[in-house]
Amino acid sequence: YLGRRFDVVLDWELLDDAQAYIEDSMSGTAATAAAVGAVVLALLLVAGPALAAVRLGHLLARHRSRATRGVLVAGTVWITCAALGLQVSGVPVASDRAADALRAQARRAVDTLRDEAAFAKEARADAFGATPPEQLVPDLRGKDVVFAFIESYGRAAVEDPLVAPGVIRTLDTHTEALARAGYHARSGWLTSATFGGSSWLGHSTALSGLWIDNQQRYRTVTGGDRLTLTKAFQKTGAWDTVGVMPGVQKGWPEAKWYGLDKVYDAFDLGYRGPKFSWSTMPDQYALEAFERLEHGRARDRPLMSEVILTSSHQPWAPLPELVGWDELGDGSVFDAVRKDGRKSADVIADTAASRREYGRSIQYSVTSLLQWLERYGTDDTVLVFLGDHQPIARVSGHRASRDVPVSIVAKDPAVLEKIADWNWTEGLRPSEDAPVWRMDAFRDRFLRAYGSVPHPTGG
Template structure:
């Protein structure tokens, strides 16, 4: 009797005696022996259980079938944005499911099982990619790059370890790997199951496939939509095409950018013609972590930050300092701070990890290295976030770099940040800036207290009370727990604002206390905070300020039309961050002499 006749008479669990049954297929493939007999015994036991519990068996069969359909269609229709995870996104007709059904119906049994299983694994991988896109958009404002971003997953693991402990990071890593493996396995089992259901009644399945294909073509031709989306979906095909195009463009970009990095407007400029108008000045380039435009303009964050900027502007003015401020558009968003640092200082648009590696391996002239090239400055880096070897020191032209372990700090960590900014600045003063020297000092300082998860946030203490940092133990213990802030968007926004206020206050108080007539401070943000804090539609602009006592320093940049004070106006000029190096060098008397090309 034909299989489809039996199927129509009794919808429900298939008869295991059918030759197309997946378990029998495995049994036939097994070699004679104990293993095969054991399999047959398990099959016989399963059949006996179904006979004894027909209703439970039917419920189990339908549950597994419905879950398989939901998993497969859900993977095909799943968006790659958190805000798009709405029920109406899954009420569409996926063309890939129709094509897949037609292919499976045409294949013999064993190739069909193999193709179905591989399709399931592919859908599992596609689901993982969609989840990665969601996470990257949430934190970095862009999609996951299949070529370049695998290394960032290791950075994410390190971030969790530094913020919440190694045990938590290890448990999270193991859990994620197990979930990925489970997802791909379950998806493969689901597609194999659905493939088996198709061939139970090939005539009915063929008709259904033809009808579905006709409906998909009709909806596509007529442009029918539901909830603003086309009914005829090709989400899987579109994603695969998009990823293939991104991989191709990434590989092309690597070659093009390597050529661009070899060309340098100031690469052949003689030392005597680099920044002559800053000779004799102690120049400090400071980056404030996650200091973005949202800190100054977002209604929920800006009031406290703007009060701090206004107060600091007045305090600096009383100490004889004046400032000009504008906006730079960062090459990164939400994280990967090193991309922002390298973009601002290299004059190149460094928006990927591959570009970063290319720049670091080149002899392109960084802004900080230009000072060392003159021979007129000692150069130093203060890097409290660096906890291992840092070969980038050579690219940035730093004679000496102080990492997290070389500043004498004996206090507690503040989540990811190894020490409060106030301590890092005081250590800089003690170890370098406050010393008598034959040459002026050029310094690069990376301030980390405003790094996510923004808990606990340090508070200012008396500068004379800093000691070895032990004074911060009580402050750290009384602060908020990182896990509570991470899981609360409102708390994240509030604590982010507090962290920016702290970092700006620490830096400007250091300048009031220790700055001289020859001190020039350039400070800026490296990127905006993550989208959960800055919002889904936030741009990439960050504030930048130049502060000095000598009026000639600010006169040199009068043509920039920047805003007076530490708070740039909403309509202040906006430049790409990669343009800052050349503008700064030109403003302070450097003469272009191109190299490379």
């Protein structure tokens, strides 16, 4: 469904997230039915072949001579068909695909276990691990820096024929509006470590400088002391650091690893309106709450923030609509919006509808973020925003890349001059031939661009 392979060792713990997603997207009844169905299917996969083997054994025992001849004939036919590659309507008459799949999973399991130790050593080798605080991001001192991730904001959003026109129009409109307000932007591409879901793998890859493409790597790196991009700001002592995480609904110990002094989760932002499928609140409200609680407050030193925007999370129905910023209140204004929205069950299995609503969700999230910047940004605001991964294969395609857009926006010309040699595209929309980097390259490039001096720690 997501469009990526299943890891038999690492992906089991995502089953509870899958159930929660079904409950949020469809209903609690559907989630319970899916869970019961999964258990019954698992039991049948074990019991069915066992019962069939017993029944077949009894049958063969009663007809021993004929069974022996039948097995010899069937075996000969099978081997011949397999050797010749005979097919009927494109389907092999004799296939060892199941055995091949089993062998591949076994090899993958072994590789996964071997990878753990190698990755732990790699994580300890940090080009900036021993950099003194005064030598971290000195060229951004005094700036309010915001790192914003937009859920599922992938390359498909600006290149898919059905989705792109509306998203491109949104990006170009805001490029012009920001320019009138004195802001300018540069944009490129990053290749995400994940696809279709598991957003935390994209977040941690971008901010840690490590390729975190599975749950084991995520557990390993978050259990260590790797310097994240956000922690670099905290380490300097020159910034207050906060996280706005409307998708977090339970304990989140990773806040310490990310270097966040304060985290606002789904229950800390004062929202009293309805959920929109998986998303606990509209992005516009989350940004207004961020302004009220942190960004708009008088403070003695600048602010570094990590903001996760969730309104563009699948299944993209119902979707919030923009309201007047002064009308947001406690979010109750969205009750009517949600009531009038599409039902997720009507979209989740419809490819064309999913693509259309996905495009609308990206337009909403991007517009919310950039209207917030136009409304509340200052001469010292620096906004870095990017996608965490491409949307599911139903929307982006089964052969889609893992690329996501990334943009840096600022008023101070010196901020963008520091990245002039990156050759990124002017504006909020990266060109098709703009540079493409692996997402794990972003941390070190960003730190170096803004004056950080490498002091490595060993592996």
